[in-house]
Amino acid sequence: MNSQFIKGVLFEWNKIDNNSYLKKIEAFRGIEKLEFNNPITFFVGENGSGKSTLLEAIAAAHGFNPEGGTRNYVFSTHDTHSELCDAIRIVKGYRKEKWGYFLRAESFYNVATQEEEYADAEHPSAKYHEKSHGESFLALAQNNLRANGLYLFDEPEAALSPQRQLTLLMEIYKCAKEGAQFFIVTHSPILLGIPDADIYCFDHGKIHLCEYEETESYQVTEMFINNRQMLLDRLLKE
Secondary structure (H helix, E strand, O other): OOOOOEEEEEEOHHHOOOOOHHHHOHHHOOOOEEEOOOOEEEEEOOOOOOHHHHHHHHHHHOOOOOOOEOOOOOOOOOOOOOHHHHOEEEEEOOOOOOEEEEEEOOOHHHHHHHHHHHOOOOOOOOOHHHOOHHHHHHHHHHHHOOOOEEEEEEOOOOOOOHHHHHHHHHHHHHHHHOOOEEEEEOOOOOHHHOOOOEEEEOOOOOOEEEOHHHOHHHHHHHHHHHOHHHHHHHHHHO
16 A cells, blocks of 8 residues: 555646746656655656756645745745646645655755744754754754655755765665655765665656666766776867
8 A cells, every 4th residue: 555645746737838848848748647656756867857846846736835944934035936836736645744844955045044033942943054064954854854754855965975975865764664755856876776766767758767777877977987087088088
């Protein structure tokens, strides 16, 4: 039995204007639904392939602030989210998450600032701005990871060293084992290595499932490590 909080997404393209850029994204063409059967789902693909657009739409349609934070965060510094959130219908499971967080690399500063404004005596600020970018990024994720939570992470590796990515990998895996569900947009071959995750690829046609070794994040990293000098010679001489 599928016990995920979000079991799938249905696309209602008739709600999107024919001239919208969304209908020009190759990965979305022909997509009517996506199913989510595992607690960890990755979205991978080249820049501009639509993966962050879909993650944002799922977050907004589920009640999260488009810029990030918990579902209690209500603020907007620059309204840029697409209308895709109005054209998808979330298929919910029988369970209800006990906590949730939408983490976006690009709007982390805004969310960290808002966290300080929301703080009070009973809920003191974690003072993310007083830490290094990487430390604050990891701390924010760790402070919000809980059993039976729903998490949407957009490029969580952006500020993290490889060692800290391994730390986050362990935290995500542990939390998923405790009933949490994750949707993660990433280019990190480290995070993508989490066992038993579903990987949806947004390259080479419409959105489809793929294996870890089929992702470009893995293939390019492997090629560079195993053929570094030859690859550099070729790239830098051209």
